[in-house]
Amino acid sequence: MTQQDEKWMREALREAQAARAEGEIPIGAVVVWGERVIGRGHNMTERLHDATAHAEMIAVTAATQSMGGKYLEGCTLYVTVEPCPMCAGALNWSQVGRIVYGAPDPRRGYSLFTPSLLHPKTVVEGGVLADDCSALMLEFFKSKR
Amino acid sequence: MTQQDEKWMREALREAQAARAEGEIPIGAVVVWGERVIGRGHNMTERLHDATAHAEMIAVTAATQSMGGKYLEGCTLYVTVEPCPMCAGALNWSQVGRIVYGAPDPRRGYSLFTPSLLHPKTVVEGGVLADDCSALMLEFFKSKR
Numbered sequence: 001m002t003q004q005d006e007k008w009m010r011e012a013l014r015e016a017q018a019a020r021a022e023g024e025i026p027i028g029a030v031v032v033w034g035e036r037v038i039g040r041g042h043n044m045t046e047r048l049h050d051a052t053a054h055a056e057m058i059a060v061t062a063a064t065q066s067m068g069g070k071y072l073e074g075c076t077l078y079v080t081v082e083p084c085p086m087c088a089g090a091l092n093w094s095q096v097g098r099i100v101y102g103a104p105d106p107r108r109g110y111s112l113f114t115p116s117l118l119h120p121k122t123v124v125e126g127g128v129l130a131d132d133c134s135a136l137m138l139e140f141f142k143s144k145r
Numbered sequence: 146m147t148q149q150d151e152k153w154m155r156e157a158l159r160e161a162q163a164a165r166a167e168g169e170i171p172i173g174a175v176v177v178w179g180e181r182v183i184g185r186g187h188n189m190t191e192r193l194h195d196a197t198a199h200a201e202m203i204a205v206t207a208a209t210q211s212m213g214g215k216y217l218e219g220c221t222l223y224v225t226v227e228p229c230p231m232c233a234g235a236l237n238w239s240q241v242g243r244i245v246y247g248a249p250d251p252r253r254g255y256s257l258f259t260p261s262l263l264h265p266k267t268v269v270e271g272g273v274l275a276d277d278c279s280a281l282m283l284e285f286f287k288s289k290r
Contacts, residue, residue, distance in 0.1 A: 061197055086234025
């Protein structure tokens with residue numbers, strides 16, 4: 001984990017907070033290329049009535065639009081929670097260079113599955129600002145009980 | 146396999162042919178509810194520069210818009226080729242009632258992974274009009290060589 005990683009994870013957390021403000025499960029993501037955010041997104045499944053509208057899917061689609069191509073080899077995706085299998089599959093197709101996530105998801109995370117759902121060249125790091133990321137989730141689910 | 150299944154798979158094949166006409170990998174999908182197609186899509190990854198723009202993703206999003214809700218429990222998704230993990234994950238989140246696919250995909254199909262990527266309540270049938278579905282794919286990849 002680098003200082004840069006913390007900086008960009010704070011951007012992903014800002015997206016997660018935007019989701020929370022809209023009554024969505026608070027997960028956020030940004031795609032970074034060099035020193036720039038080229039795609040961002042937060043969970044919008046309720047607002048869009050669309051189970052595919054996860055933070056990572058929105059951020060990946062936005063990033064590929066910025067790049068003008070469907071591959072994200074030189075990019076890093078930051079996301080506040082470990083991606084689900086759908087999002088891992090999307091990240092595989094996009095060949096994203098690196099994935100940095102915050103809180104693990106021991107119930108729905110991609111890492112429960114074999115063989116790996118990610119592209120063999122993608123580097124992964126988990127646990128960046130994990131406490132901040134999971135606090136948002138815990139608070140949300142507590143408020144729903 | 147029922148006559149209805151063949152009828153709707155021919156609709157999915159029509160979508161796959163539309164993809165072929167646009168120079169895309171020829172995969173098509175429709176979502177059926179009762180006697181109606183409520184979502185359709187074909188692969189658009191090249192045109193949209195978006196690795197997530199698979200036939201199933203587009204059809205699922207369209208269907209949830211038609212339904213006004215994010216769940217597709219009473220619906221069947223017809224797709225010409227076995228879904229990839231990303232699409233299987235999306236179908237899981239949508240809780241689609243049934244999946245009918247044409248050709249298997251022994252290299253990229255969702256069924257290579259454990260535990261299952263699909264929702265436990267989703268019923269699956271493969272091999273409907275499989276020869277027609279795979280002929281489109283073989284012809285496409287032959288033309289690219």
